[in-house]
Amino acid sequence: MLTILFDGIAYGMLLFVLACGLSVTLGLMNLINLAHGAFAMAGGYALVILVNNYGVPFWAALPLAFVVSALLGLVLEKTLYVHVYRKSHLDQVLFTIGLVFMAVAMADYTMGMTQVFARVPPELQGQLQVFGIGMGRYRLLIIVICGALALGLQYVLVHTRFGSRLRAAVDDQRVARGLGINVGHIFTLTFAFGSGLAGLGGALGTEILGLDPAFPLKYMIYFLIVVTVGGTSSITGPFLASLLLGIADVAGKYYVPKLGAFVIYTIMIVVLIWRPQGLFTRTAAR
Amino acid sequence: MTGPSLPTAQVAANLLAARARWHPLEFAFWLTAFAAIWLLPNRHLILTEIAWLGLFALSLDLILGYAGIISLGHAAFFGVGAYAAALLAKHGLINEPVLALIAAGAIAGLVGFATSFLVLRGSDLTRLMVSLGVALILRELANQFSWLTGGADGLQGVTMQPILGRFRFDMFGHNSYVYALLVLFVLFLLARRLMASPFGLSLVAIKGNPLRARALGISVEARLVAIYTVAAFYAGIAGGLLAQTQAFASLDVFSFDRSADLLLVLIIGGTGYLYGGLIGAVIFKLMQDFLATLTPQYWPFWIGLLLVLIVLVGRERMRRWARPVRVLAAKLDWRRPAAEQAR
Numbered sequence: 001m002l003t004i005l006f007d008g009i010a011y012g013m014l015l016f017v018l019a020c021g022l023s024v025t026l027g028l029m030n031l032i033n034l035a036h037g038a039f040a041m042a043g044g045y046a047l048v049i050l051v052n053n054y055g056v057p058f059w060a061a062l063p064l065a066f067v068v069s070a071l072l073g074l075v076l077e078k079t080l081y082v083h084v085y086r087k088s089h090l091d092q093v094l095f096t097i098g099l100v101f102m103a104v105a106m107a108d109y110t111m112g113m114t115q116v117f118a119r120v121p122p123e124l125q126g127q128l129q130v131f132g133i134g135m136g137r138y139r140l141l142i143i144v145i146c147g148a149l150a151l152g153l154q155y156v157l158v159h160t161r162f163g164s165r166l167r168a169a170v171d172d173q174r175v176a177r178g179l180g181i182n183v184g185h186i187f188t189l190t191f192a193f194g195s196g197l198a199g200l201g202g203a204l205g206t207e208i209l210g211l212d213p214a215f216p217l218k219y220m221i222y223f224l225i226v227v228t229v230g231g232t233s234s235i236t237g238p239f240l241a242s243l244l245l246g247i248a249d250v251a252g253k254y255y256v257p258k259l260g261a262f263v264i265y266t267i268m269i270v271v272l273i274w275r276p277q278g279l280f281t282r283t284a285a286r
Numbered sequence: 287m288t289g290p291s292l293p294t295a296q297v298a299a300n301l302l303a304a305r306a307r308w309h310p311l312e313f314a315f316w317l318t319a320f321a322a323i324w325l326l327p328n329r330h331l332i333l334t335e336i337a338w339l340g341l342f343a344l345s346l347d348l349i350l351g352y353a354g355i356i357s358l359g360h361a362a363f364f365g366v367g368a369y370a371a372a373l374l375a376k377h378g379l380i381n382e383p384v385l386a387l388i389a390a391g392a393i394a395g396l397v398g399f400a401t402s403f404l405v406l407r408g409s410d411l412t413r414l415m416v417s418l419g420v421a422l423i424l425r426e427l428a429n430q431f432s433w434l435t436g437g438a439d440g441l442q443g444v445t446m447q448p449i450l451g452r453f454r455f456d457m458f459g460h461n462s463y464v465y466a467l468l469v470l471f472v473l474f475l476l477a478r479r480l481m482a483s484p485f486g487l488s489l490v491a492i493k494g495n496p497l498r499a500r501a502l503g504i505s506v507e508a509r510l511v512a513i514y515t516v517a518a519f520y521a522g523i524a525g526g527l528l529a530q531t532q533a534f535a536s537l538d539v540f541s542f543d544r545s546a547d548l549l550l551v552l553i554i555g556g557t558g559y560l561y562g563g564l565i566g567a568v569i570f571k572l573m574q575d576f577l578a579t580l581t582p583q584y585w586p587f588w589i590g591l592l593l594v595l596i597v598l599v600g601r602e603r604m605r606r607w608a609r610p611v612r613v614l615a616a617k618l619d620w621r622r623p624a625a626e627q628a629r
Binding site for chain 1: 407
């Protein structure tokens with residue numbers, strides 16, 4: 001029971017790191033980015049290649065996965081995404097689906113269709129017994145890293161000048177511009193950072209979620225649920241939504257394996273009937 | 287404004303009637319489609335595919351092009367229709383394909399009606415999520431109830447009875463094409479009538495500005511539910527056509543790729559004038575035929591590239607490229623004098 005809760009929390013934390021970049025970019029630029037999962041996949045493959053082919057230590061490869069995805073995000077934002085901010089949601093959806101398909105085909109071309117795993121260092125394998133609860137070491141690592149990231153993000157958002165600018169831009173872009181805040185600049189940084197986080201999440205998740213070229217499609221619905229349920233106005237909303245989703249998904253797959261896949265959809269539908277604008281939103285998602 | 291002024295209601299009725307009149311290019315389009323029965327006898331298999339894909343894209347056009355609802359899971363209703371048609375035929379519940387097709391469409395329409403209340407809530411993003419979620423749920427259901435649907439192996443052993451008890455589904459697809467084309471044509475006429483009616487115009491108004499439409503006394507929710515249900519019915523018929531002409535249904539009918547491809551089909555042809563889906567289906571299938579022989583495995587890459595390019599170039603600009611066609615259309619238009627008379 002507690003082990004399931006523990007696994008669920010680890011899973012939820014992972015989802016949070018994967019999806020929080022998406023919620024910020026959505027809130028900031030009203031950009032629907034379905035290709036977010038592609039950045040996560042890039043991070044995952046970066047880790048796998050670095051660890052398995054070049055013998056880079058796992059610990060060093062994690063930050064590198066972040067860097068790879070962040071750079072990728074930076075480049076794509078500067079070259080492609082800038083053109084679609086002002087377009088309609090339909091155009092954004094088409095554009096980002098296109099990116100997903102290209103990413104899937106390219107991953108398939110270079111890495112093959114099969115699932116790949118990174119070699120995990122021995123100190124991360126196996127379980128720890130704490131107060132009689134079996135905790136996977138790897139999952140513990142995920143909780144520690146993602147928890148620290150969540151706290152760090154909350155701190156940056158609430159207590160730094162960059163964070164206040166970011167919040168101002170999310171709340172009202174025009175007024176923020178009027179106050180001399182360079183929204184485009186903030187957005188580029190946030191986009192790159194969010195992509196980097198997705199990459200880190202993808203890298204950490206290779207062990208738990210599995211990694212194959214279909215990754216961005218498989219987890220698209222999870223990201224969307226986190227963002228719609230959690231809202232885009234804070235970090236805490238998506239965080240709680242991720243935890244809820246993670247725990248429900250793991251518990252569902254454990255207790256009712258036959259219907260496990262339906263649990264998250266049921267939650268999605270219930271939440272939507274109950275609070276159409278999301279559970280934790282302050283302002284409606286535009 | 288010359289001549290005696292008519293009552294406003296009369297003017298409106300005349301304008302509506304003028305909108306509904308047929309354009310010469312429309313005659314040309316359908317004549318070509320029907321001529322293909324005799325002119326392209328060895329292309330009937332791909333033409334059948336174009337027919338159901340065109341119908342499917344038409345159904346998306348009803349909600350996307352007219353009502354402005356972005357759906358990432360339109361394959362849900364396609365899949366329901368496909369499985370319904372296949373199951374009805376397999377268990378001999380309704381042996382006659384035309385009746386079975388209508389039943390399949392009705393079932394899909396029911397599912398569409400039931401889910402419309404979920405999909406039509408909230409913002410674009412919520413709609414994306416829910417429509418995608420509905421398609422995933424249905425796919426998972428089809429996967430789990432493998433005793434009924436055959437699960438991941440697909441539903442095999444479907445034998446189709448002759449259409450109207452007379453015309454068999456032959457392996458060259460001759461009868462399939464005639465059948466699919468007739469279904470498409472009838473449903474197209476229906477959609478055309480519907481969209482030229484005040485109901486269709488009210489949908490366009492809702493797409494343009496929901497608040498203002500509401501202020502004009504249009505019941506936005508009810509209209510959206512109605513058109514969503516109709517679109518689901520159409521998609522179900524398209525799926526049913528696929529299942530009947532191939533005598534097979536698999537989980538693939540629900541796949542996300544199918545919904546995404548459909549968006550591309552409709553975008554290629556253009557939204558909001560009913561022919562977009564049909565033209566898009568022709569172009570898409572020909573392109574697929576060509577590219578798939580080059581690189582079958584990496585076909586998604588080309589779809590993705592095309593989507594990205596279309597958006598970067600801009601749909602508005604592409605519409606300008608089609609201007610020669612529109613100029614030609616305007617020259618051939620015999621509706622204009624009538625429309626002016628109506629004023």
